[in-house]
């Protein structure tokens with residue numbers, strides 16, 4: 011589904027990513043960890059199409075990724091990206107209106123009704139059925155991320171990009187969000203690429219875990235970028251193992267001996 015061929019990304023003199031060679035099959039759930047600033051978000055932006063590789067290629071279903079984000083790809087960021095002056099339902103309807111304006115002009119009354127129905131169903135699916143008419147400031151952090159996920163899924167994307175979507179949530183809420191994401195992934199058959207700082211989360215959710223890092227940790231040369239130093243098939247951990255991992259896994263910033271965890 012996605013193929014990255016010898017891709018590099020520079021900003022000016024600074025090399026961020028280098029020599030990325032990756033194939034992603036449809037339906038995979040890839041979790042990504044790595045030190046702050048190593049280029050994980052930049053990598054997601056290359057899949058989204060808002061950044062181009064400086065060298066090499068990123069191919070989606072046989073074609074180069076288009077310059078503008080397409081409806082094939084949905085995205086959720088850590089920072090709440092919903093519109094604060096709109097209700098939960100209107101936050102979804104406005105996304106539909108943007109899309110329509112580009113291609114078909116304004117909503118007809120009929121298509122608006124059909125769209126409202128679709129949006130309501132999706133909000134039900136992510137657990138926001140009871141709060142359709144509330145404003146984001148009236149929601150908890152977890153609920154706002156549920157709304158952001160619903161927005162991202164509205165265009166029926168085949169690929170969902172999640173950039174530390176649960177980093178700001180407390181552990182209980184985060185567990186609920188894990189359930190939701192796994193449910194959506196299984197039910198919709200989408201491909202998920204998720205950045206996390208929480209290695210335990212990465213092991214629990216993913217079918218494959220990538221570690222982004224410089225090939226030589228100690229190298230502070232700006233001409234050396236990060237690459238994928240580990241590509242581990244993991245096959246979603248069970249809830250029991252998830253508990254057990256607590257004792258074994260250190261925060262990723264101090265991670266040095268990943269092999270011991272496997």
Ligand SMILES: Nc1ncnc2c1ncn2[C@@H]1O[C@H](COP(=O)(O)OP(=O)(O)OP(=O)(O)O)[C@@H](O)[C@H]1O
Nearest residue numbers: 021022026044045046047048049050051052053207
């Ligand atoms: N538009 C830009 N112009 C110049 N440099 C940039 C730009 N975007 C990102 N960078 C630089 O690229 C590097 C990688 O940034 P990126 O946001 O991808 O890191 P990250 O791995 O997502 O970090 P974090 O875990 O903190 O989110 C950083 O050094 C950042 O300063």
Ligand SMILES: [Mg+2]
Nearest residue numbers: 050051052173
């Ligand atoms: Mg980032």
